[in-house]
Amino acid sequence: MLGGTSTVAKSLCISLAEKGCRRFHLLARNTNRNDHLAVELRERFGAYVSCEAIDLLEPQPPQPQLYELFDLYLVAAGSLGDAQRARTDAAEAQAITQANFTGLIPWLTAIVSPERINQPGALWVFSSVAADRGRPSNYHYGAAKAGLLRFCEGLLLRCHDTPFAVRILKAGFIASPMTDGQAPPILCAKPEQIARDLLRKPFRRGIETIPWWWAPLMALVRRLPARFAAKL
Template identity: 85%
Template sequence: MTNTTGPTIRSAWVLGSTSTVAIAICRALAERGCRRFHLLARNLERNQTLARELRDRFGAEVSCEAVDLLAPQPLQPQFGEVFDLYLVAAGSLGDAERARSDAAEAQEITQANYTGLIPWLTAIVSPERIQQPGALWVFSSVAADRGRPSNYHYGAAKAGLLRFCEGLLLRCHGMPFAVRILKAGFIASPMTEGKAPPALCASPEQIAADLLRRPFRRGIETIPWWWRPLMAVVRRLPAGVAAKL
């Protein structure tokens, strides 16, 4: 893991911009001088709400794009503009119970958290872009560390995303472009409400502040930090115990 503060982030491209953690990161970026945002999300109305806030509060230039990762035909993204930071925070828990017997739901979970992101990640980490300074942050999950009976489709998709992005990380070794893979534990949000103990949930604002201390850090990291020892224990649990998780 390499630590570096690097230059100031002046522009950000955000996929999954309506997620709670992405909104917190956008606000924190704007507070630190970021003045150009391109926001991509499925919920265009909520996306426009964030865009208005960034314009009105911070005077930022903001554009929005509607993106559905579950579209039947994969997109071929094109980038006509270079950004300092590319943030990929898209994803969905889906219906884990339904996915056990419904192949379509299982496929949607995989597409929302992994395969639907591949065209975007491929376009971002282009041979030309990685020759220039910049950063890619990708949110995976601690669920990638071990299969659990309660959400193994989600965990498998996040594990696939993790390994794919690890390949991007190694590809960019020694290049100016920094790849940062974030194995996130529970973050307080509508997605985790009622599904995670509040004591184990970090606030989106704290996650944003922690990440922006070293915005051009490279490598794979577990956030918040206390999930690292917790997952070390989970990975070593006997099968009989893990089956109850």
């Protein structure tokens, strides 16, 4: 679970534990919040939980080492960053790209190894509907998520004829500290509902938009003339 402190990742962990999952490995930068989730999984469900501190913004991150096979790998890490600052600060622009795309490549490469994809399992990667069209309000974040989407689409096609299922999730707004004050509450889906919906078909493959109603909304956004899109 890469990005285990996100609200949707936490909800997925709880939902998995309720369904009988008893082994978790949580990776996150915020070790206190990561440990808090680990304690909850242990005390409520008797799960065996290990934690690992990672920082996707390290200038020279260590090569990931995966010593254990899991049925499901979830990549939910990401950060909006400071969009206004990124317009003039190249370091902030690079940090947004690294947190949402390039910093994830070593982990995705380690997960989708030739040995792993020849066995049953699944990888879920959270991208964003922001990848669908560049917008002046957050184009660094959208570009990073678009890069992640295309990279993972390549992984999806590479695993097409294998037992390993790659699932790419273009998420709309999900209620979380990251979207607090950034999005109208009416457009923010509850992470618990997202978790329940996704676990109905845990080994589904492909690219999907969540919640489903963001798909027609983004189809409209993609067709907006530039003079209207410039206001988004």
